[in-house]
Amino acid sequence: MISIRTKLSLWLTGLVILSTVVGIIFFESMLRQAFHDSIIARLQEDIEQLMLATHLQGDELTIDQSQLSGFYKPVFSGRYYQLNLPDQEIRSRSLWDQKLDIKLLEKGDSRVWQTKGPQNHDIQLLSIGLSSDSLNVDATLTVAQDLSIGRKIFTQIYGTKLGVNLAMLLTMIAGIFLVLRQSFKPINHMQSALSKLREGEITSLELNKIPPELQGLASTYNELLQYSSKQLERSRNNIGNLSHGLKTPLAVMQQQVEALGLKDPDTAIALQKQLDLVHKMIERKLAAARITGDMLPAAQMQLPKDLNDLCQTLSKVHFHKQIQCNIHIPEKLLRLPLHREDGMELIGNLLDNAHKWAKSRVEINASIEDDVISLIIEDDGPGVASEELAQLTSRGKRLDEATMGHGLGLSIVKDIAEQYEIDLQFTHSERFGGLKINLTF
Known part of the structure; x- marks a missing residue:
């Protein structure tokens, strides 16, 4: 049968591990959602900035590069935009010779999705549908961000958090074993006391050295020991009383045998042998009673x-x-x-x-x-x-x-x-x- 200490250790360790796993999964989900929301928020800021930088020059729409972030200038920088018109496309320099596969949208519509972008990296895209009353044209403006850099940061944060959680898990498991070890020390003391009781060094368990949860058990055990001791003492006394009680009749019989020896020596000798045998048995029982009289029942x-x-x-x-x-x-x-x-x-x-x-x-x-x-x-x-x-x-x-x-x-x-x-x-x-x-x- 598995000990209580082992059961508690297994249950508490399992509970801590389960809680840690659930916490890690929950944290990973929240972190991933926060990462996604931050990307979308940045894309919304970028698309608002692009809309402010878009101007009408003559009969054409242009984007003023001076009003945009410098991230759109380096090739494959990870920040991209693309304006799709019916007869032309305006792309950021960072796209270089690449272009985004865009689905044209109606005015007021928006779309958020992920796809493969430049250098075959995963990118997050946000598109909105625009319309110009003066030019009587519809356009779709799209901004995109490379997810590889963000995912590296996400992996670093998640890895650090995972390492911290594992360290905390090991610390808690070690703490569980230490706490249980300290908590069960009184039981070890009780086992030591029972060993001393078995060896006859003590006569009962000391209740003041036993935790309250076990004092009832120890008290009942002491009562059982006391009862058994009284039973043994009573048995010893009964044997002693019986043996001593037989001595008087035997003394009378001894006198009768001695008197019989004058008339019938052979019969007297036979009876004397039996009397000697009874005397010997009585002495042995008295000796056994003396030996076992002071024994503890559990010793x-x-x-x-x-x-x-x-x-x-x-x-x-x-x-x-x-x-x-x-x-x-x-x-x-x-x-x-x-x-x-x-x-x-x-x-x-x-x-x-x-x-x-x-x-x-x-x-x-x-x-x-x-x-x-x-x-x-x-x-x-x-x-x-x-x-x-x-x-x-x-x-x-x-x-x-x-x-x-x-x-x-x-x-x-x-x-x-x-x-x-x-x-x-x-x-x-x-x-x-x-x-x-x-x-x-």
Whole structure:
């Protein structure tokens, strides 16, 4: 999905470009019309000047050159005139040996048009029909102007305007991106705050650092975090209360088993094993509650801090074995891409299994390459036979009934791994001879 910032950038840029194109077209049309109107106005002035310079000498009409502009004297100067009479033509010197193809007009008629003139240049012409009562003749007076010079000026002006508009367009587009970048900075700050929240550095979003438009969303998010935290706290308390509540009945049962041992030792031993198993399960649940009790609902699993917490907690649970837990994590790997509580349960179960089977050592190694994270857990226990490795993720399956455990942990690990699409593999550890577990995120 395209981001809001990208959409705004595209829409505003498109709007500015469209406005600029429309403005350029409109300006070009106005400039062309103004150029045409100025040519016509000049031709009208020229034709009035020619009419004033036209005199009757004897029986002939003549044009007094001294009253005319000097533009009509140089050959092909671009300014021309021509007077068409029934039996003669009077042309400006600037036409030289050329003549204008004129359509004779009635008195009072006028005509404006364009055609090819001297040197095959485009010219603008204005003709009017005249009549002399004294000579009883009709005449057509025409003035013309070469358009090539004016068009050069028009092109220069239009080109300059086009260059200025393009520069303004680029400036506005750059301004749009800069303004949007500055406007979305608070959202970037909010993303940074969410990252800190995910990593457990803060417990809620600070509303005073969030723009008013997003404060409602941030406030709702804080309320959701608070509600989730209370739910987690309530669940932890319920687990703790249940575990502590079972201790009194178990203590009574322990006394009964001890009393039974005097009468029926075999039955007492069998019951004692089950009581020990229940005690072990209660201790594990209490340990899990202690680990996950202070977690934030949105937090991801932090490395190596959370692994150290797990190892310290499990070393207390398995204090009688004095397991050495070594952790090797690259400095650039700061967290695992899964919910912190799920990560604690996933890796906690795997480490618990490793501590149960290990003789003296558990090793944790992590690496990251091309955004792929690999986490390896190894122990120096007896390991698992090749044909039994696949059974490790079967729900409720235990490979050694002599080792205390309820058999659900590794199956839960498989469920969490499938939920987060984590590749989970069990193999033999060549370094320590025990079980090797490889998780790929």
